[in-house]
Amino acid sequence: MQVHKYDVVIVGAGGAGMRAAIEAGQRAHTAVLTKIYPTRSHTGAAQGGMCAALANVEEDNWEWHTFDTVKGGDYLVDQDAAEVMAKEAIDAVLDLEKMGLPFNRTPEGKIDQRRFGGHTRDHGKAPVRRACYAADRTGHMILQTLYQNCVKHNVEFFNEFYVLDLLLVEEDAVREDGTAYKQKRTAGVVSYELATGEIHVFQAKSVIFATGGAGKVYKTTSNAHTLTGDGMAIAYRAGLPLEDMEFVQFHPTGLAGLGILLSEAARGEGGILRNADGERFMERYAPTIKDLAPRDIVARSMAEEVRQGRGAGPNKDYVLLDLTHLEPSHIDEKLPDITEFARTYLGVEPYTEPVPVFPTCHYFMGGIPTNIKAEVLQDNDTVVPGLYAAGEVACVSVHGSNRLGTNSLLDINVFGRRAGIYAAEYAAQADWVELPEGGELPTVEHIENLRSATGSERVADIRAELQESMDADMQVFRDEDSIRRALAKIEELRGRYENVSVQDKGRRFNLDLLEGMELGYLLDIAEAMTLAALGRKESRGGHYREDYPDRDDENFMAHTMIYRDETAEMEGVKGIRFETKPVVVTRYQPMERKY
Numbered sequence: 001m002q003v004h005k006y007d008v009v010i011v012g013a014g015g016a017g018m019r020a021a022i023e024a025g026q027r028a029h030t031a032v033l034t035k036i037y038p039t040r041s042h043t044g045a046a047q048g049g050m051c052a053a054l055a056n057v058e059e060d061n062w063e064w065h066t067f068d069t070v071k072g073g074d075y076l077v078d079q080d081a082a083e084v085m086a087k088e089a090i091d092a093v094l095d096l097e098k099m100g101l102p103f104n105r106t107p108e109g110k111i112d113q114r115r116f117g118g119h120t121r122d123h124g125k126a127p128v129r130r131a132c133y134a135a136d137r138t139g140h141m142i143l144q145t146l147y148q149n150c151v152k153h154n155v156e157f158f159n160e161f162y163v164l165d166l167l168l169v170e171e172d173a174v175r176e177d178g179t180a181y182k183q184k185r186t187a188g189v190v191s192y193e194l195a196t197g198e199i200h201v202f203q204a205k206s207v208i209f210a211t212g213g214a215g216k217v218y219k220t221t222s223n224a225h226t227l228t229g230d231g232m233a234i235a236y237r238a239g240l241p242l243e244d245m246e247f248v249q250f251h252p253t254g255l256a257g258l259g260i261l262l263s264e265a266a267r268g269e270g271g272i273l274r275n276a277d278g279e280r281f282m283e284r285y286a287p288t289i290k291d292l293a294p295r296d297i298v299a300r301s302m303a304e305e306v307r308q309g310r311g312a313g314p315n316k317d318y319v320l321l322d323l324t325h326l327e328p329s330h331i332d333e334k335l336p337d338i339t340e341f342a343r344t345y346l347g348v349e350p351y352t353e354p355v356p357v358f359p360t361c362h363y364f365m366g367g368i369p370t371n372i373k374a375e376v377l378q379d380n381d382t383v384v385p386g387l388y389a390a391g392e393v394a395c396v397s398v399h400g401s402n403r404l405g406t407n408s409l410l411d412i413n414v415f416g417r418r419a420g421i422y423a424a425e426y427a428a429q430a431d432w433v434e435l436p437e438g439g440e441l442p443t444v445e446h447i448e449n450l451r452s453a454t455g456s457e458r459v460a461d462i463r464a465e466l467q468e469s470m471d472a473d474m475q476v477f478r479d480e481d482s483i484r485r486a487l488a489k490i491e492e493l494r495g496r497y498e499n500v501s502v503q504d505k506g507r508r509f510n511l512d513l514l515e516g517m518e519l520g521y522l523l524d525i526a527e528a529m530t531l532a533a534l535g536r537k538e539s540r541g542g543h544y545r546e547d548y549p550d551r552d553d554e555n556f557m558a559h560t561m562i563y564r565d566e567t568a569e570m571e572g573v574k575g576i577r578f579e580t581k582p583v584v585v586t587r588y589q590p591m592e593r594k595y
């Protein structure tokens, strides 16, 4: 085992991790640990844009952006955080421009902007052009730009280092009201080096989790193989809560049957969704902004069209994205990659044929709870000194129950930057917390058990069954029965996971072993999602329960918090504590959500 000592350790080299590294790296001795090479992080797959009310092509302002974000999130958004994000958006885009990001331009040379779902002028009156973009490769450009700037600032990367545990220590503490509690403090992380199989412990004053989402809990997803919810699961196992895990975003336009993403920019540029009869059905569901309604509404409308028998194709199980009325030159300039996906994977020519699409699991609104300084919370009010989270792994909560398109690339830049600054500031005045003795041993034991196991279960089989179950029962529409079915399946798979073995028994480049570890994280994430979904007996944003079809502000205008707690029980499940946390409302009271 090797021990390293840094002021700040950042786990993850996607957009959030690298934006944090640019700040922390200039202020403190900083290391970035990443399980894949930085430029392969999933931010690089982001397509359509990053929004900011620059008002380059139309009147716009950060207050309208805040309002759209709050309404888009069905009023579950913490409004202090949404205000910070919308205000700081403008500098976040200009910072990237100064770092060298090649945005598309207007004829006058300004950063061009286009329409996206739920972004409107003057509180919902009409769609507004707010998304800054680089064709349909915005994430690729952001990731490359951030990486180049990390290199410029001599940030130290530890590539193919898998973080498998977070080292926290607990101290007795007393609250202002006299009640005793256990205060968690950050000591470091335990990681596994892929090339050697060696364990490395990183002691750090500040740790920033920026490990991205968990889309691989589903079979049909726009997410890469690596998005297995590691950071969320590691925090959950360490006794920290997970917030709002019932809210998963299904992006409306996945390639039918595959889930590969076709950017919402296709509709921003004028694309239209049609059912088998050729009807522009979104006119019925969202008469004002139609195809540019927020994603939860569009995804449910598509699923409803299919349920009503108006789906297209031999099995009537998808709808059609029609771009045929757009000029081919416009498509080539603005949507080159995604139209190529349609040709390559479905053999469809978007110039002349509509493209089969259906909702695909895309984004986690929930995650590790943080405040606007990106500090991680151990309960509703108490921060864990030295621990930060930013990006998709975190729940700050700027997206509430449904994120607007292009608000994630913004989130990772705004809160990634904040995490880097505050983590470095904390490290400047704090001392290292002593590493807990043998803190790495549970990880070593877990790895060795998995490597030496001879059980009959296979990682790939359990993962496939989990993904199929989540696809079937934790979908756009859900109810008590379907959620309980998913939960029962997860419990069964968790039992079988105890008997899993990996084929590769070696120490070097053992990806088989790491997939086994990742499967454990996926099972934990699925458990937290289904329990949170059981607890929220209402419909809001991305969580639509057919047995509770209305939003219930009286009882559920609150975030859900799921804890692992041996002394507690939730809905018959032992070892789980379910709590809620108030939503921060600064200016917008909940209203009926119509578009």
Ligand SMILES: Cc1cc2nc3c(=O)[nH]c(=O)nc-3n(C[C@H](O)[C@H](O)[C@H](O)COP(=O)(O)OP(=O)(O)OC[C@H]3O[C@@H](n4cnc5c(N)ncnc54)[C@H](O)[C@@H]3O)c2cc1C
Residues within 6 Å of the ligand: 011, 012, 013, 014, 015, 016, 017, 033, 034, 035, 036, 037, 038, 041, 042, 043, 044, 045, 046, 047, 048, 049, 050, 138, 139, 161, 162, 163, 164, 210, 211, 212, 213, 222, 223, 224, 230, 231, 261, 362, 363, 390, 391, 392, 393, 405, 406, 407, 408, 409, 410, 412
């Ligand atoms: C196809 C697609 C298109 C999208 N398009 C857009 C868009 O146009 N606009 C928009 O706003 N949003 C978009 N999104 C969403 C957005 O891209 C993501 O939410 C965002 O990029 C996540 O960034 P991140 O930095 O949090 O995580 P990621 O970019 O996923 O990075 C995670 C990092 O964590 C590391 N990591 C994970 N686990 C471990 C571990 N155990 N140990 C060490 N390292 C670890 C990984 O190596 C990686 O470096 C899109 C998403 C998808 C899937």
Ligand SMILES: O=C([O-])CC(=O)C(=O)O
Residues within 6 Å of the ligand: 046, 047, 048, 049, 262, 263, 264, 265, 363, 404, 405, 406, 407, 408, 409
């Ligand atoms: O390009 C897309 O549709 C994806 C996107 O903007 C997002 O997830 O915010």
